[in-house]
Amino acid sequence: MTGAGEAAQDVAGELQLDAYLPYRLSVASNAVSGLIARAYEDRFGLSVPQWRLVCVLAEDGGRTQRGIVARTGMDKVTVSRAARGLTARRLIGRTANKADGRSHVLALTAEGRALHAQIAPLALAYEAALIAGLAPGEVAQMKRLLMRLQAAADALAGGQTPTVRI
Template sequence: MLRPTLLLDEFLPFRLSFTSNLVSECVARTYEALFGLTIPEWRVVAVVAEAGGVTQAMIGARTRMDKVTVSRAAIALVERSLVVRTRNPGDGRSHLLDLSPAGRALYAQVAPKALELEQRIFAELPAGEIERFVATLRRIDAITTALETER
């Protein structure tokens, strides 16, 4: 597999990033048009909906978004009264984020759209191929996580 020269379009890290960006841009246009949400805001809403009572650091770890991106998204969502911040009793330096009633209502609208969009994007791939693809992505996640700990 080792090639003597780097060809960007054949470089797998680039291909992953390129395709991920295409999918994210498609999703972003939909969320922005229908719900006025950016991708980071949607990711914060989704993590908070799944877990509830989470810190921004937990959201960053779960989504791989940097602190500044998570913070800006959380601030925007609090300003829109979609997320509520409360002091973290376990750590006075952080806050817990939860969805407000308006945030839960928004999530109830966005989640089905997200699933519909996922279906539209991947509809032409057979189920077995998607399962293998997800398994491969998870293996890549594990390998790169292990590489990070080596540094």
């Protein structure tokens, strides 16, 4: 385990890509996403954004594209493309948003709910395989830390400039 002194030493020293946390997160995320993307594409013909959209709608019910963007962190274009593809396959439907006439509410169709019911066990099996070597406490800690990192990134993206001393 690395102590605070070692972390400070890394910051003061040269950048080492393999020890650089944003790089490690990106590589790990790409590896996991790639693995799962192949499974969703091969078995169900879905891209990762399409699967995320299906999952959000299964969990939350109908949502606007803006709501999906906020929930998933995907950009508007990605959500729009995923929604078009799912609509063409009749996995989601669009209805007018009664609260805002300028937008639509997306919701799973019966076919979309049936597809979600098929894919959810596969997703859970991949998660179980990925975390099999970790203790339950480690998994819980990792989830908490990832949420904290995401919150810090969101805060920085929101205009707060990090204090950097060179």
